[in-house]
Amino acid sequence: MLAGRLNVSTGKFAVEEVDEPHAGPGQVRIAVRAAGVCLSDVHLIQGMLKPLHLDGDSVTLGHETAGVIDEVGPGVTGLTVGERVLLQAGELAGPTVLTRGVDYDGGWAQFAVATAGTVVPIPDTLSFEQACFIPDAVSTPWAAITTTAAVQPARAVGVWGVGGLGAHAVQLLRVIGAAPIIAVDPLPGARERALQFGADLALDPGDPEFGSLVAEATGGVGLAHAFDFAGVGAVRSQAARTLSKGGRLTLVGLTDQPLTIPDGTRFSYLEQEIRGHYGSGPEHVLELLSLVALNRVEFSRSVSGTVPLAQAADAVRQLDEKQGNPIRLILVP
CATH class of the missing domain: 3.40.50.720 (NAD(P)-binding Rossmann-like Domain)
Incomplete structure (x- = not known):
């Protein structure tokens, strides 16, 4: 599959072919439909931010991700293949906060694996393009x-x-x-x-x-x-x-x-x-989804454009240069 990978040692970013991941125990895999491009991603590529807990030198970027569950791992209940979901931007590992797309592989890819507890179903009325960036x-x-x-x-x-x-x-x-x-x-x-x-x-x-x-x-x-x-x-x-x-x-x-x-x-x-202040908790995403369901907020104006995943580097450049003054550019596999 295609994935936007950053080598944090060399600073090289590229969209390249990698092996597809699969859901392990307590995990699901989603077919990614939309992934946001954040200024934090730009700062990671530029070396201004460094992962604190990354195992290895390379990571698939992307902490804002939405898609469809296409694989459910052993021991997972309450989530089914075909569900539309977004992924929380990170998770707790003991006392440590791990950030998706920073400390472990994220959503700038055709498929992404997530711990079941970080998967949040979304309504059919909420587009993937708007759902993906609610976390963060x-x-x-x-x-x-x-x-x-x-x-x-x-x-x-x-x-x-x-x-x-x-x-x-x-x-x-x-x-x-x-x-x-x-x-x-x-x-x-x-x-x-x-x-x-x-x-x-x-x-x-x-x-x-x-x-x-x-x-x-x-x-x-x-x-x-x-x-x-x-x-x-x-x-x-x-x-x-x-x-x-x-x-x-x-x-x-x-x-x-x-x-x-x-x-x-x-x-x-x-x-x-x-x-x-850093990030948000799972409860904040759930609160926002409740507000979306009640038509108190909507985020269509925030989608500044969609870019094919293969052109992720160009999306990064557009955001870094503030080309078109974007709020969120969305990568689409």
């Missing part, structure tokens, strides 16, 4: 908003970086009643998209009036919550300066760069907080 592109901001940050309705919130995760954050903040929602991005297209997704205000971080515009929008109080979806040091410094008394900055974007507080005394005096 939607569930990560949902978990950050509802669990790590614990955002309350009618609280002022800022979202830095309106890409794949940030755009969904704006949409989901609107669902829970955060207000006002201020989106921050240097790209005019991203700011326009933020307004379409429900932001009350979209600002250029380089605007010389940035601070006063945030103050005006929040009645001089500042932001109760700020989210960094970009993983950029300058973003974190700017976001910290906009927080209200007791305000909370939640770091979702990943970076290996140090974290700097622009004014430590002010930060302490105002009793502000910084929290790290």
